[in-house]
Amino acid sequence: MATNKKTANIPDEIKEKLASLDTALAQIETVFQPLLRTSQSELYEKLDAMDKAKLELAGVYTINSLFWTYLNICGVNPKEHGVKQELDRIKSYMDRAKNIQDLAKAPKIDKAASKRFVKSALWKAAQKQASEADKQGETTPSTDKTEAPSTSKADTDDSKNTEPPSKKRRKR
Numbered sequence: 001m002a003t004n005k006k007t008a009n010i011p012d013e014i015k016e017k018l019a020s021l022d023t024a025l026a027q028i029e030t031v032f033q034p035l036l037r038t039s040q041s042e043l044y045e046k047l048d049a050m051d052k053a054k055l056e057l058a059g060v061y062t063i064n065s066l067f068w069t070y071l072n073i074c075g076v077n078p079k080e081h082g083v084k085q086e087l088d089r090i091k092s093y094m095d096r097a098k099n100i101q102d103l104a105k106a107p108k109i110d111k112a113a114s115k116r117f118v119k120s121a122l123w124k125a126a127q128k129q130a131s132e133a134d135k136q137g138e139t140t141p142s143t144d145k146t147e148a149p150s151t152s153k154a155d156t157d158d159s160k161n162t163e164p165p166s167k168k169r170r171k172r
Contacts, residue, residue: 021069021073028062028066032062035059043055050097050100050101050104053097054097057090057093057094057097060090061087061090061091061094064083064086064087064090065087067083068083068087071083
């Protein structure tokens with residue numbers, strides 16, 4: 001009955017909050033029991049490097065979050081405490097780990113396949129262009145050798161002169 005006298009002065013609203021906190025802490029303990037029962041070496045031998053990093057980050061974040069809660073309960077502003085910087089640092093590491101994991105899952109370019117696609121597309125485009133030209137009764141510009149190059153009067157005048165262009169004289 002001594003405990004009832006101690007809790008008699010505490011408002012019901014705070015009692016409910018304390019009971020809720022106690023329940024949450026009990027749940028945290030049950031969640032971490034499997035991790036606490038097995039040795040660290042047993043855990044690590046089953047995990048790859050990324051999962052090890054995630055496990056370490058989750059553990060450190062949990063401990064710092066619980067300390068944040070403890071500071072709040074004690075009436076200390078955790079935003080002005082060093083735990084704030086520690087939590088920010090851990091969050092940045094979590095973001096880096098997530099980015100690394102996302103990069104590993106990102107699609108990769110298959111250079112050989114893309115080369116085949118481009119080669120095939122170019123071949124099909126050339127064939128299509130040739131078939132369209134054949135339908136119109138024309139030849140493609142790359143295969144058209146019957147058309148004579150256009151010559152201007154200046155070209156024909158210069159063609160009579162057999163001297164190289166550097167030695168040609170201007171007429172005045």
